[in-house]
Amino acid sequence: MMGGGGGVVIPSFGHGDSCVTGDHAFCWGWVRxxxxxxxxxxxxxxxxxxxIAVGIGFAIAxxxxxxxxxxxRLEQPFGAFSALVYTIPSLALFQLLVPFTGITWTTVxxxxxxYTLVILFPNIVAGLRSASADVVEAxxxxxLTRVQVLTRIELPLAMPAIVGGLRIAVVSTVAIATIAATxxxxxxxxxxxxxxxxxxxxxxxxxxxxxxxVALAIGCDxxxxxxxxxxxxxxxxxx
Amino acid sequence: xxxxxxxxxxxxxxAFRFIGDHPVFLLQKAAEQLELSGAALAIAMAATLPLGIxxxxxxxxxxxxxxxxxxxxxLPSLVLIAAFLTLLGIGFVNNMVALAVxxxxxxxxxxxxxxxxxxxxxxxxxxxxxxxxxQILAKVELPLAVPLLFTGIRVAAVTIVATAPIAAIAGxxxxxxxxxxxxxxxxxxxxxxxxxxxxxxxxxFVALGGLQSAVTPRGVRRTSVNEVPERKESL
Numbered sequence: 237m238m239g240g241g242g243g244v245v246i247p248s249f250g251h252g253d254s255c256v257t258g259d260h261a262f263c264w265g266w267v268r269x270x271x272x273x274x275x276x277x278x279x280x281x282x283x284x285x286x287x288i289a290v291g292i293g294f295a296i297a298x299x300x301x302x303x304x305x306x307x308x309r310l311e312q313p314f315g316a317f318s319a320l321v322y323t324i325p326s327l328a329l330f331q332l333l334v335p336f337t338g339i340t341w342t343t344v345x346x347x348x349x350x351y352t353l354v355i356l357f358p359n360i361v362a363g364l365r366s367a368s369a370d371v372v373e374a375x376x377x378x379x380l381t382r383v384q385v386l387t388r389i390e391l392p393l394a395m396p397a398i399v400g401g402l403r404i405a406v407v408s409t410v411a412i413a414t415i416a417a418t419x420x421x422x423x424x425x426x427x428x429x430x431x432x433x434x435x436x437x438x439x440x441x442x443x444x445x446x447x448x449x450v451a452l453a454i455g456c457d458x459x460x461x462x463x464x465x466x467x468x469x470x471x472x473x474x475x
Numbered sequence: 476x477x478x479x480x481x482x483x484x485x486x487x488x489x490a491f492r493f494i495g496d497h498p499v500f501l502l503q504k505a506a507e508q509l510e511l512s513g514a515a516l517a518i519a520m521a522a523t524l525p526l527g528i529x530x531x532x533x534x535x536x537x538x539x540x541x542x543x544x545x546x547x548x549x550l551p552s553l554v555l556i557a558a559f560l561t562l563l564g565i566g567f568v569n570n571m572v573a574l575a576v577x578x579x580x581x582x583x584x585x586x587x588x589x590x591x592x593x594x595x596x597x598x599x600x601x602x603x604x605x606x607x608x609x610q611i612l613a614k615v616e617l618p619l620a621v622p623l624l625f626t627g628i629r630v631a632a633v634t635i636v637a638t639a640p641i642a643a644i645a646g647x648x649x650x651x652x653x654x655x656x657x658x659x660x661x662x663x664x665x666x667x668x669x670x671x672x673x674x675x676x677x678x679x680f681v682a683l684g685g686l687q688s689a690v691t692p693r694g695v696r697r698t699s700v701n702e703v704p705e706r707k708e709s710l
Contacts, residue, residue, distance in 0.1 A: 323677050324637065325637040325641075325669075325672045325673065325676055327641055328670070328672040335662075336483060404548060407545070407548045414552075415551075437561055446554035446558055450549060457549070
């Protein structure tokens with residue numbers, strides 16, 4: 237089940253200069269040689285895995301949160317359910333979906349989407365609730381309809397919390413997506429698995445893929461901080 | 476494709492049969508996983524609880540607390556485990572350290588938030604009554620901080636137990652040994668062990684919830700234990 241099966245040519249050692257064969261702490265030469273066939277594609281797959289998961293997760297969480305905002309009684313059961321989902325080990329969840337959807341991207345994405353829902357839903361609900369009762373009352377008094385209150389007052393005020401939820405969701409998804417490599421030969425987790433399968437773990441591959449994963453998480457987070465500036469121009473102070 | 480076709484049902488029946496056939500083996504693996512997780516949690520607590528409480532008491536270093544929460548989420552467990560494997564070799568210690576690092580974030584962040592978040596007026600009142608800083612910490616700040624502080628420990632514990640199966644790829648043992656070894660245990664074993672890993676995490680989550688209500692001083696029992704154990708991001 238690990239990786240793509242036995243037939244894969246392990247690219248780790250390549251043509252192997254002395255740094256690689258001696259497994260020194262870090263070999264820039266290996267990174268240069270294998271950016272094109274290993275690290276680059278893995279990084280790109282990782283970005284795809286993450287974007288799809290957070291995109292679908294948001295598309296599901298947003299309407300659900302609107303519903304829970306309109307009918308507060310729905311929130312409690314969903315909260316309890318999501319707390320339970322959050323305790324499921326990712327390694328186990330990927331495997332448990334295999335009988336239903338096979339060893340496919342669908343399986344990986346269902347699991348990743350599940351984890352993003354747990355983060356996005358409560359954040360969006362909390363955001364929608366951040367408009368003070370007085371403000372909403374005043375808006376009703378001015379004759380705004382319920383939809384207008386939502387789009388002109390509650391949603392703009394919810395933006396900081398929504399972007400905050402997206403930040404956590406993206407960063408955690410980047411992290412969890414490395415585990416997808418237990419199922420598929422995709423994402424930044426895969427080079428790490430290959431490196432661990434060598435007779436002695438190949439350090440350069442572990443470090444380079446690991447640094448890329450962490451850098452991807454930080455990069456996404458910074459992008460969302462930038463997005464926050466755009467959608468919440470009135471709250472420039474703290475990031 | 477129908478989801479619940481016969482083959483799938485069969486797969487899950489086999490998984491439960493595997494559990495029924497190997498209860499001792501699975502319990503042993505679960506115990507291994509708990510041992511690793513317990514050691515990691517103990518180290519994480521020993522390293523970060525005093526720091527978080529001290530910083531919170533002094534109202535200093537909120538930057539460290541925030542950074543810890545972000546770092547805790549952004550560091551992929553696989554990367555940590557693999558990196559510590561290269562530094563400490565294969566086996567128990569490298570996994571313990573990696574999992575401890577993973578659990579440190581929520582403990583530190585929540586300990587800081589819990590102590591720093593105690594109402595300033597309350598602390599002032601205690602000081603006005605002539606309490607020393609030790610007494611303020613022991614009798615005012617810590618009891619009031621218990622719910623949030625314990626939530627951090629609970630989040631860390633669940634994160635560690637739920638991540639521990641991955642340690643199997645670096646010689647950590649536990650239920651993960653079965654999950655990543657389909658060649659030996661077949662799909663039924665992989666799924667059976669996955670169910671067990673799920674049950675183990677859920678059991679830790681529920682058990683610590685019970686412990687949390689038990690250790691929370693009666694005077695501050697207002698927060699529901701069944702809330703999502705997630706730090707509300709401060710914005």
